[in-house]
Amino acid sequence: MSSTRLVTLLGAAVRHQRHLRDLSQRQLAALAEVSQAAVARIERGERAPTIPVLERLLAAMDVQLVVGVEPLDAHLDALGSTTWPPGRSPSGSTRLAWTSY
Incomplete structure (x- = not known):
């Protein structure tokens, strides 16, 4: 399966948070069922x-x-090779942020 940019970001964020907590994949899996x-x-x-x-x-x-929508940056690949008519381009992209409590 080819991974989208968002799927890759989510996976990396889960791994990063797991490492910060010194959890193994098995421990996280058990906690999350x-x-x-x-x-x-x-x-x-x-x-x-x-x-x-x-x-x-x-x-x-x-x-x-936490998910937000903001104007699409030129370096993001969310649109791929799609060409949009003038004035008709999508107005946002997804930004991910993690909040710890």
Whole structure:
């Protein structure tokens, strides 16, 4: 499966948060009630997590996902090779941020 930029970012963020907490994939999986294999695939960007699974993974690490929309930067690949008519381009992209409590 080819990974999208968002799936890759989500996986990297889950891995980063897990490492900050000194958790193994097996420990995180047990806390979130998912399989260790699912955690591994999500972290590698091979599997897009469903929203409920992402929420459980994050809650297990006492963080939450904050999503915002902002104008698309030229360096982002969200549009790929799509050419939009003048005045008709999409107006935003997704930004991810993590909040710890």
